[in-house]
Amino acid sequence: MNRTLEHILPKVQKPARYTGGEYNAVVKDKRTVDTRFALCFPDTYEIGMSNLGCRILYGLMNEQEGLWCERCYAPWGDMEEEMRREGLLLYALESGDPISDFDIIGFSLGYEMAYTNVLNMLDLAGLPLRSADRPELTPLIVAGGTCCYNPEPLAPFVDFFVLGEGEEVTLEYIALYRQAKEECWSKEEFLREVAQIPGIYVPSLYEVTYHADGTVEAITPKDGAPATVTKRIVEDMDKSYFPVKTIIPSTEIVHDRVMLELFRGCIRGCRFCQAGYAYRPVRSRNPKLLAQYGKAACEDSGYQEMTLSSLSSTDYPCLMELCDELLDYCAPRDIGLSLPSLRADTFSMNLMERLQRVRKGGLTFAPEAGTQRLRDAINKNLKEEDLLQSCRTAFSGGWSGVKLYFMLGLPTETDEDVLGIADLARKVYQCWRECTPNRARGVRITVSTSWFVPKPHTAFQWDAQIPMEEYQRRVNLLRDALKRDRSITYNWHDPQTSYLEAIFSRGDRRLADVLETAWQNGAKFDSWSEYFDFQRWMDALKACGLSGDFYAHRVREKDEVFPWSVPSVGVSRQFLWHERELCYQSQTTPDCRTRCSGCGANKFLPGGVCNG
Amino acid sequence: MADRLLFSKTGRAKYISHLDLMRTFQRAFTRAGIEIKHTQGFHKHPFVSIALPLSVGYSSQCEILEFGLVGGATAEEVPARLTAAMPEGIIIHQCYPAERKLKELxxxxxxxxxxxxxxxxxxxxxxxxxxxxxxxxxxxxxxxxxxxxxxxxxxxxxxxxxxxxxxxxxxxxxxxxxxxxxxxxxxxxxxxxxxxxxxxxxxxxxxxxxxxxxxxxxxxx
Structure with missing residues (x-):
């Protein structure tokens, strides 16, 4: 281990995050390696290590000969301070080598509030932030993850973005990179070529012009770059890579368990949900294969916990069959099996009861809206009676707490909808009174609300986020309505980060200056209250002459050129507009299995048929 | 009667804290297919205990861990099998039945x-x-x-x-x-x-x- 690092580590909190050497970490002989990849996650080790996408890419890349993928996370403030003081450059955990010496540096972008960490990590690596200031071919800075469906605020910093699922395209662009390196291409030559690979968006090959009012006038591709870049998917989940052998951290991380990915996509079509649109079409894994993967992953990891993951596990067609098989394996070994993302229906509750024979975890439902009218408008096809029935089952079975998640500020929301949340919570309380076997124990009903952030590539991409004062008013309205209910706790999400998310999720590339200014003034770890400073962001917007409200609180015209017009998730704009119109009529759209609504994502599959 | 392991903790493993090390051992036993005694009670968990907790950042060539070997491997097989299931820097040297009380240390x-x-x-x-x-x-x-x-x-x-x-x-x-x-x-x-x-x-x-x-x-x- 590097001597400087050894001298630093005793001074920082949780040093095991910075050492590498975990079980299953891949160490290759550098003499056999021609391409080195630093897989970076712009947040702490504990969060980054929990990311399933990174586990997949890490395993997949390291299966390749001559390619070595290593990990790198954002050091916490105390570590950063020591690194800067000692002049220690940001290094990859496996080798301890500075990532600036690598061929490719790849960031996973899952949430906007991590953007400043990308800049900070580039700076800690000793690299210029802007792509234009890095004239050499190496290191290439690439990024993937759901934020890349509108990566514009990061456009000047990142050389290219990867849209969609990375299993295939990662190996394709690495192959091209190897050719480029061997044939001594310039960075420009490489970027022009890589833009021809489907799913790769090279921001420097697009010129953006603006109208006087600040909206985008046109996005013009150059050097043969495609006008639309459509995301990539894995067609057949049964043939796709599954990370049976994953790194088992030597210190605790957020999701410290086996993660079994049942399927990708979601049949529901909730109109606010970016994941619901962006991961289409639905593709399931075979239950036999899943059971096999799950068991093998438990044996390899020694984990005593397994979780089934997907956007809506109840919609997995063979859920019972899979759970039965997994339970036969897990129960005698005391391995806990957990199933988040369940719908609040009777089927799910029966399943929960079977799974949680031993440990009764918390019960969380996300009705999202307080009235049936608004739930219909956002196409959250959850009936009140289903939710209450689920609660009855849970309370009869001995659960004594339930969490309910809602959003405030959804399009078409009225005060009646806000107060409907309080009514619903009270009805849940009534269910408890009727069903609990033990009233003396009491009940804890938690209502949480967040401030709705309209996302690109959703039916609400045209809509405004309600103003902050209005959000606060609705919070107060609900708080007052719940004041006298002692068994109901009300939590609301701090509005400041939601405002910034609303700005950056639908922002254009002019916001890059805001990011850089905020970073220069100390912004990093903006999703952590320890570091977040709202005023710093307001100052940065002002310094750059931009208005946050323009991005967050403005209703867009039907035909406005969006900053995210080039990236495509495969769902047509017409379909999204139609969904928006249905919302304003409070009309629902049936799920994909009941009836195809013609969103356009079927074109990804052979024969154009989704079968999920 | 309890069993003991003699192990060393050096290099990158120096920075694994005491609690994390216990968890690492519990998982490593499972990975190695070695069956060990569990605590009795409502939440059963594998029983492991380290004689003298070592401060984070210290290295050692003489750590002692107490556990109960139930099956899956003989005492002679344990060191190699368990070392293979460990993160870098932890090496198991011996596995033997405990004969003396820990307070004699x-x-x-x-x-x-x-x-x-x-x-x-x-x-x-x-x-x-x-x-x-x-x-x-x-x-x-x-x-x-x-x-x-x-x-x-x-x-x-x-x-x-x-x-x-x-x-x-x-x-x-x-x-x-x-x-x-x-x-x-x-x-x-x-x-x-x-x-x-x-x-x-x-x-x-x-x-x-x-x-x-x-x-x-x-x-x-």
Whole structure:
């Protein structure tokens, strides 16, 4: 281990995050390696290590000969301070080598509030932030993850973005990179070529012009770059890579368990949900294969916990069959099996009861809206009676707490909808009174609300986020309505980060200056209250002459050129507009299995048929 | 009857904390297919216990872990199988039935290296000699039990013996310290030295456990 690092580590909190050497970490002989990849996650080790996408890419890349993928996370403030003081450059955990010496540096972008960490990590690596200031071919800075469906605020910093699922395209662009390196291409030559690979968006090959009012006038591709870049998917989940052998951290991380990915996509079509649109079409894994993967992953990891993951596990067609098989394996070994993302229906509750024979975890439902009218408008096809029935089952079975998640500020929301949340919570309380076997124990009903952030590539991409004062008013309205209910706790999400998310999720590339200014003034770890400073962001917007409200609180015209017009998730704009119109009529759209609504994502599959 | 492991923890594994190490062992037993005793009760979990918790950042070649071997491997097979299931830096040397009580573990032999990147000051050695030869050396020690937040401890009676060795840029203290009831954390020796002789304060200090000993000074197993 590097001597400087050894001298630093005793001074920082949780040093095991910075050492590498975990079980299953891949160490290759550098003499056999021609391409080195630093897989970076712009947040702490504990969060980054929990990311399933990174586990997949890490395993997949390291299966390749001559390619070595290593990990790198954002050091916490105390570590950063020591690194800067000692002049220690940001290094990859496996080798301890500075990532600036690598061929490719790849960031996973899952949430906007991590953007400043990308800049900070580039700076800690000793690299210029802007792509234009890095004239050499190496290191290439690439990024993937759901934020890349509108990566514009990061456009000047990142050389290219990867849209969609990375299993295939990662190996394709690495192959091209190897050719480029061997044939001594310039960075420009490489970027022009890589833009021809489907799913790769090279921001420097697009010129953006603006109208006087600040909206985008046109996005013009150059050097043969495609006008639309459509995301990539894995067609057949049964043939796709599954990370049976994953790194088992030597210190605790957020999701410290086996993660079994049942399927990708979601049949529901909730109109606010970016994941619901962006991961289409639905593709399931075979239950036999899943059971096999799950068991093998438990044996390899020694984990005593397994979780089934997907956007809506109840919609997995063979859920019972899979759970039965997994339970036969897990129960005698005391391995806990957990199933988040369940719908609040009777089927799910029966399943929960079977799974949680031993440990009764918390019960969380996300009705999202307080009235049936608004739930219909956002196409959250959850009936009140289903939710209450689920609660009855849970309370009869001995659960004594339930969490309910809602959003405030959804399009078409009225005060009646806000107060409907309080009514619903009270009805849940009534269910408890009727069903609990033990009233003396009491009940804890938690209502949480967040401030709705309209996302690109959703039916609400045209809509405004309600103003902050209005959000606060609705919070107060609900708080007052719940004041006298002692068994109901009300939590609301701090509005400041939601405002910034609303700005950056639908922002254009002019916001890059805001990011850089905020970073220069100390912004990093903006999703952590320890570091977040709202005023710093307001100052940065002002310094750059931009208005946050323009991005967050403005209703867009039907035909406005969006900053995210080039990236495509495969769902047509017409379909999204139609969904928006249905919302304003409070009309629902049936799920994909009941009836195809013609969103356009079927074109990804052979024969154009989704079968999920 | 309990079983014991003798293992070392060096290199990158130095930074794994005590609690994380316990969890790592529990998982490693499962990975290696070694069945061990579980605690009884509502939430059953694999039983492992480490004799003397090691501070984060210290290395050791003589750690002792107690557990109960149920099956899946013979005692002879355990070291190799378990080492293969461990993170880098943890090596299992022996697996054997416990024959002595843990409270018979009386002393720990530490190798404490004082590093001077600009070269070791000549007078650092006599300074350390002087310090450790005092009649008494009282230091404040953090304590959760005391109202003041610290207690006072005299280091001298807890140091059974020591030996000093010098190189051009290091001063090595080879010391035998009381292990438990009460034990002495060698960090206090470093702190006392830096307090008494701030001009000879080293740039960096490493701590290594070389051996655990019984009351007669023989290796404890």
């Amino acid at each position: 009386a002393f720990v032999n530490y190798i404490i290296n004082f590093e001077y990147s600009e070269g070791r000051p000549q007078a650092s050695e006599p300074a350390m000699q002087e310090l450790l030869s005092r009649e008494s050396l009282v230091m404040q020690k953090k304590s959760n039990k005391s109202k003041k937040g610290y207690t006072e401890v005299d280091l001298i009676p807890l140091i059974r013996g020591f030996n000093l060795e010098c190189q051009s840029d290091t001063l090595t203290l080879d010391a035998v310290l009381c292990a438990q009831n009460p034990g002495l954390n060698p960090e206090l020796i470093r702190a006392a030295f830096c307090q008494a002789y701030p001009e000879y304060a080293p740039d960096f200090v490493t701590f290594h456990r070389r051996e655990v000993l019984d009351i007669d000074g023989n290796p404890f197993r």
